[in-house]
Amino acid sequence: MAITEAPHIVTADIDAPNSHTLEAYLAVGGYEGLKKALSMTPEEVANEVDKASLLGRGGAGFPAGRKWSMLAPSEVRYLVVNGDESEPATFKDHMLIERMPHRIIEGALIAAYATQVMAAFIYVRGEFALGIERLQQALNEAYAYNAVGRNIFGSNFSVDLVVHPGAGAYICGEETALLESLEGKRGYPRIKPPYFPAAIGLYGAPTIVNNVETVSNLPWIISHGGAAFSALGEGRSTGTRIFALSGHVRRPGNYELEMVKTTFRDLIYAPVLGGGIRSGRELKAFIPGGVSAPWFGPDKLDLPLGQDEVGANGSMLGSGSVVVMDDHTCPVRAAWRITHFFWRESCGxxxxxxxxxxxxxxxxxxxxxxxxxxxxxxxLLDVCDNIAPELGWPPQQTTICVLGPSIPSSIVSAIRMFEDEFAMHVKEGACPYE
Amino acid sequence: MGHFNSEVLQRAKELIALYPHPRSALIPLCHLAQEQDGWLTPEAIEEIAQLLDISPAEVAGTASFYDMFHRKPVGRYLISVCTNIACMLSGGRELLQHVSQRLGVAVGGTTADGMFTLEEAECLADCGSAPVVQVNHRFFSAMTPDSVDQLVEDLAAGKLSDVVPPHGVLNRVKREVGLQVPVEELVRQRREASQAREERARLAQQGQEGRS
Structure with a gap:
């Protein structure tokens, strides 16, 4: 395993000065992918994305091309880009929104063309004030450049794009809750079936919901071809992906890496990536894919960063965020804080x-x-079993959305890995780490 | 006479026009109301309801779902300290306690001068720079007790007014254009383009058959 020379796709040129402006984006070939897409048929564009085998980057990892192909026939249909990033320890979309808004707009327009929607919305988490301003500024520039609006770049394709702010609710990242929210309602996830908004979505019309990072891949895929994308990575996990690394590492941050080729050990310890555990301490445990995911111990360090590889080991790559906990971390407190979060954010x-x-x-x-x-x-285990019977992975579903069955992950992991520490808390009547 | 001033009312109407259904503008309009008043007042809820042709209870019931809408006054500066997992591992809880002591208010409270409200935040998605603080949803990263003291001092002295607008101002960048293409035109354009593609495909197939 190694850190490969794969190109950066979604984070390319993100460190350039004023990378959020149209001028900087055009200087690095911005909107060439959209121009090329408009010279193809919508079907050809969708075929390239299918060939790329691009898996959704929001958390569920559903193939984007297949999602598009499920869109029910209808003259009125919509595209919604999900920029409501709120899964704890996930901070990649926030970075893309603030620093590469034009790539998101270009990707959204390529998706809008491929799916021939009536209108497109980018739903941005309300707390991203600067991100909302940057994205709105970029959209204003894109309109002036005729990259969006009437007869885009002289083609016979027109579409309008709206930047829509959220207002603080984790659950709105769930795609049906997001649609309710975009309709001006409480963010309550919708009852399934229908399982996909592609059947019944915004205002009851067929709707595609794609994540910010997912659409940010589209300009590159159209410019370089789906085959070039699927040549990166391995198996079902193709292309590159941003891994958001946080916690007790020397160099936390977002790292775009080729899928599957790199291991958790590389990500956490390589000098150019995480740089190892802070303060010379040891690794105790890590969360491989957002706080909804079961935890791993050091024995799983050599697993590759691939969706199926992590799934086969009882957890998930999820939103691609890796939280590192050193040997001074109280597992009870960590799992409690995550549970506290779910309790606050349960829609009820x-x-x-x-x-x-x-x-x-x-x-x-x-x-x-x-x-x-x-x-x-x-x-604890009994209550967890009532929410996700048998405590397996993936969890059994007892609720409308996956928030509920995600709650047991951290508690069950912490008990299975560190039951003696729970017992010590009870026996000593105090947290041994205080 | 409505509650919104004429400029805000104009912007509200422009926002409503962006959506296929007016109610979709509910969240943007609540943000706009907070921009005018600093919080979501009962009068603003009434006016939003009128603009969207729904009941005030529907506006209030929706707004109450969302953490960013404050149905009671808050300070000029809302300080949000993240204590979720990544920030917790980097001292976020201790930082929240420190700010609480520094301001002399409990979490959720507002200082007597109406300058600061303190809240405990869930993950704010800046975990590479933990622990993270937002002031009126503007980010301040990798904070320490010292740097947060300095931040509070600078805010109180009005030194950061360029970076941090008063509470409620979410987006200072106005959308410059309304929707460019009416739905009827889009439907017609999609239909014509689809027919043209089918025609081209038919001709291409005929051509192939002719050659074979």
Missing amino acids: QCTPCREGSGWLEKTMRRIEEGAGRPADIDL
Whole structure:
């Protein structure tokens, strides 16, 4: 395993001065992909993306090309770009929105052309104030450049694009909740089926929802061809991907790497990537794909950064965010904080999630604060089992969306890996790390 | 006489015109109301309801779902300290306690002079620079107790007004153009383009058959 010489696709030229401006974007070949796409038929564009085997970069990892092909026939249909990045420890889309907004716009327009939608929206997390301003500025520039709007670049394709702000709700990253939110409602995930907004989406019309990083790949795929993209990576995990590395590493940050070719060990320890654990400490555990994912111990360091490889080992690559915890980390406190987050963000529609998250949060808090009881560990596992029966991975679904069944991941991981530390909290009546 | 001033009312109407259904403008309009008033007032909720032709209860019920809408006044500067996992591992909880002591308010509270409100934030998506603080949703990264003290001082002295507008101002970049193409025209354009592609495909197939 190694860090390969694969090109940077979504983060290319992101360090250039004023990379968020049209001038800087055009200087590095910006909008050439869109021009090329407009010279092809929509079907040809979709075929290239199919050939690329681009998996969605939001968390679920569904093939983007297949998503497009599921779009129900209808004269009115929509595209929504999901920029509501809120999965804890995920910070890649935030960077792309602030520093490469034109690439997102170009990608959105390529997707809009391939799917022949009526209108396109970019839903940006409300807390990204600078990102919203940068994206709106970029969109203003793109309109003036005729990259969007009427008869784009002189073609017979017209489409309008709207930058839409969110207002602070994790659940709106779930695509059906996002659509409800975009309709001006509470962000309640919709009951499935229909499983995909491609059947029934925004205002009941067929709708494609693609992640910011997903669409940022499209200009390169159209310019270089789907085959060049799928030549990178291995198996189902093609191309490159941003891995967001945080926690106790010397060099946290976003790293775009070729899929599968690099391991977690490379990501965490390579001098040009994570640079190893801070303060000369040892690795205790890491979360491989956002806080909804089960944790891994040091024995999983040599797994490659690939969707199927991580999935086969009982967790997920998810949103591509890796959280590193050193040997001074209290696993109870870490799992409690993650549970606290889910409890705060549960939308409240489904009982297992709404009630379960509160029970788990209270029980975890009481153990961490030294008031835990010996029976609490079994109680935690029992409540977790009620939310995600049998505690397997991927979790069984008891709720409308996947937020609920994601809650047990951190608690079950922490108990399975560090049960003695839970017992120590209870026995000593205090957190041993305090 | 409505609650929105004439400039805000004009912008509200422009926002509504961007969407196929007016209600989609609900969140943008609530942001706009906070820009005018600093928080989401009952009067603004009434006016938004009128503009969208829905009930005030629907506006309030929707707004209350979202953390960024404040239905009670907040300080000129809303300080959000992240304590979620990545920031927690880098001292976010201790930083929140420090700011609370420095301001002399509990989490959720507002200083007596109305200058600062302190809140505990969930992950703000800047984890490579933990621990992270936002002021009115503008990022301040890799904070320490000292740097956050300096930040509070600078804010109080009005030194950061270019970077941090008053609470409620989310987006200072106005959309310069409305929608360019009416839906009926788009439907016609898509239909004609699709027919033209089918015609070309038919001709190409005929040509192939002719050659074979």
